[in-house]
């Protein structure tokens with residue numbers, strides 16, 4: 001099979017400047033009265049991540065340039081081991097970058113201390129991990145509510161938000177359960193509710209439907225779609241073509257590099273997504 005040509009900038013060959021500006025329209029956009037693009041929320045430039053292991057360095061992310069605008073929904077696809085989780089962890093400050101720049105809401109953040117990153121995440125980032133990471137000795141309700149409280153909600157707001165999200169994900173009956181009593185699919189949905197509880201500007205979600213049967217996956221996708229419609233910016237790692245089809249753009253990673261970054265409407269018959277699915281086997 002043929003991989004798409006390498007392009008991290010939508011095929012324009014131009015790397016836009018690193019300021020938050022609504023003016024960096026790419027040359028491929030049509031002339032005429034197009035709406036100004038939303039401001040940049042997250043931008044990575046020349047981002048790399050190398051893990052030092054006994055077996056030698058592992059170059060998990062190799063020079064990624066990526067922009068996510070306010071309210072934009074970007075799907076990240078790619079075969080297993082292509083660096084999707086690592087990229088998400090580095091963008092969310094959970095792993096330090098080896099080199100390159102990360103800008104969040106106009107602030108350069110890749111060199112921040114862990115404490116500053118933690119503050120930033122509380123305010124602006126919701127994280128859904130590939131493997132849940134729920135707090136096991138707290139109930140489902142508390143897992144969700146705590147996230148809202150940490151993000152600055154009042155007790156009442158946190159409770160209302162928790163009730164809203166759990167109801168939406170069909171989990172109200174499980175509010176008082178410990179996460180360990182829940183199925184994998186239920187835990188994944190709680191993780192999503194927790195990530196959205198503090199109304200982050202950016203949701204970083206690592207295969208939130210990866211462990212779900214189709215009914216549970218549909219619930220999660222519905223919530224993602226609805227929160228995106230309400231202006232939630234989402235960077236979603238997924239192997240699921242249906243999930244990716246909801247995005248404004250699909251970015252394909254291969255060997256730690258972006259090999260394609262295109263608005264969905266411009267992807268003819270989605271050959272890229274199909275290729276990536278084939279690559280997995």
Ligand SMILES: Nc1ncnc2c1ncn2[C@@H]1O[C@H](COP(=O)(O)OP(=O)(O)OP(=O)(O)O)[C@@H](O)[C@H]1O
Pocket residue numbers: 051052053058059060078079080081082083084085086087130
């Ligand atoms: N903590 C680590 N130490 C060493 N190598 C790592 C570490 N985490 C990830 N890697 C390696 O980095 C590469 C990218 O891994 P990553 O988990 O980002 O892939 P992925 O695209 O998320 O894969 P999957 O689809 O299976 O979740 C792999 O070769 C992996 O083995």
Ligand SMILES: [Mg+2]
Pocket residue numbers: 084085086130206
């Ligand atoms: Mg992964």
